[in-house]
Amino acid sequence: MRELTYREALREALREEMRRDPLVFLLGEDIAEFGGVYKVTQGLVDEFGHDRVRNTPLAEIAIVGAALGASLVGMRPVAEIMYIDFSPIAMEQIFNQVAKLRYMTGGMIKVPLVIRTQSGGGISAAAHHSQCWEALYIHIPGLKVVMPSTPYDAKGLLKSSIREDNPVIFIEGKRLYGQTGIVPEEEYLVPLGKAEVRRQGDDITIVTYSRSVNRVLKVAEALEKDGVSVEVIDPRTLKPLDEDAILNSVKKTGRAMIVHEACLTGGFGGEIAAIIAEKAFDHLDAPIKRVATLDSPIPFNPRLEDYVIPNEHDIWAAALELMGMEAREYPGEIAVEAAAR
């Protein structure tokens, strides 16, 4: 079957939806000829022209404000915020306008707006270009939050997001753009609010999303050799969240762990842990474990960056602890990212 990169899959989703619906258009910084800083929109201006692939000034609040206005009058804009780190500039628009208008008009107004952005570290881009802020967005009622981890999901979820009548914060993984995966040639959608079981297992449920999924799957292989069977749940959509998928898995395994690249405190892991504690308490055979980035701005020093972001060994060690097994070094290779550049 055909393989595409995560980047190509996203581009294909945009192209298909723009062909399908003339109301869909793109706006953002340097997205036309330059193709966006991560090249997701490369070439689209050639097919659709500048009316539908619009370069904007470096003004995030204007990008979101313009996109919101367009969506209110029936367009289906896809706005790109280059880095999620820049999204606070548009926060007033996103938190107080985008998220609320559908509700405040009693549903009379639709807000079919997608804000594409990307997050995460691993490229030695320091504190202003490496953050993971999904927890900010899931906290605001009225926003849907999507974080795909594979090319297949990236395409299917972006298409669903564009067809969604409510605002969607679509957070891509910057270290995922070059990753390849199977993407069928025929059209498909991935529904919002539906988790995917990435791996089946009986001993530990690990809930993880975006690029942490890859690391968790690697560690799960190593754990399997040690007789620990890990089930990996990727919610894909953080909000609305597929609670049942998580709870059913925890009820089966009795142990839960959450791994994400966002900082620990106030992170989405705490929310999942709370849901599990509230709704599957009697099924827990061990305390819930969170593995997350240390509560620190991402350091510029590449070695420190690799240190603060949870790596294979961190996930491995936490799993052994959950199982009550003796601590040991992770037997496989530990990815060196920032320091390798």
Place this chain on the structure above:
Amino acid sequence: MALAVILPKLDEAMRTGRIIKWMKKEGDWVEKGEVLFELETEKVTFEVEAEESGILSSVRAKAGDVVPVGATIAFILQPGEKAPEVPEPVGRAKGEVLQPIPKEVEVKASPLARKIAKEHNIDLSLVKGTGPGGRIIREDVLQAVEEGKVVTTPPVPEKPELAEEEIVPLSSMREIIASRMTESFQVPHFYQTVEVDTTELGKAREQLIPLIENKTGIRLSITDLLIKMVAKALEDNPSMNCTYVDGAVKLFKRIDIGLVTAVEGGLVVPVIHQANKKSLVEITQARAELVQKARDRKLSMEEMRGSTFTISNMGMFGIDQFSAILQPPEAAILALGRIADKAVVRDSEIVIRPMMVLTLSIDHRVLDGVIGANFLQSLRNHIENPGDLLL
């Protein structure tokens, strides 16, 4: 010198005390006479003071702990001093054998293990945990079920849906009442009942009420008169005033009358000391003061200590008659019913008289029926001829 802080013994029956709260904490400087902690016993709360100035150290009992009398619970040290390595834990109270207080074992088990244990009636305190930090996990419980070697506790009956039940933990007072009454009920009791005519007693009371009220502001009660008369009856029958001790009978020279007093959540027994030597006015005053203090929970240990005979009056609650359980270590207790008009025969005529039933509970190890009968006879004479009191 390092001074041990000992849980004090506040009365003969006291075995343990509950520490309510520490006023000073580890490392604090305390002055001699400053309050160290508050102690709750059977019936009072008590402030324990520092016997010396120094630094409070090695605090080994925390608020809420129940500690045996005589146990060392902390040290007061002088600057530069070290607490003895192994402080003497118990044994200050002479002749008292102290059991270490069984500490409730905290069972560390996962929620899932608890759930499975509950389903199979497994007592988790008997299961060995193999999880992290010795936590009992699912596997441990399943193994216990499989091996069947774990003693199971009887299943807790499911709450019927409509029944409204509430589990209220025993207060310190209730706990002591429960344990002492259980202990007391093992003493071989027997009971003797007499019905007395209170016509004269009532008349005497009517005459005395204004006199005593003028003097003290307190209204004379039937109980006051009965205390006086019981004291007199005990003087008449000194062998009644005794207690059982191992291999002997201890005869009391003093006559101290305990009075069962209902308070919120239970009862206490304040004591009218030397009741035989007190005038009716003094008894009335003492009774009123003690009852008030009891209700305010302000009785001192001294005021509850040492009764040799107890009276329990339920007449005011409309009880006709009842049998009381002995108050250890006493050998007898008298239960008073209400005064009620009844048809009785006097000189071959049926007449109406205010009657009261007295029931004496007796420890048969030391007292016999004849002694009880003599005592009740004396008491009846005093009640029916209150002029005796003048003698």
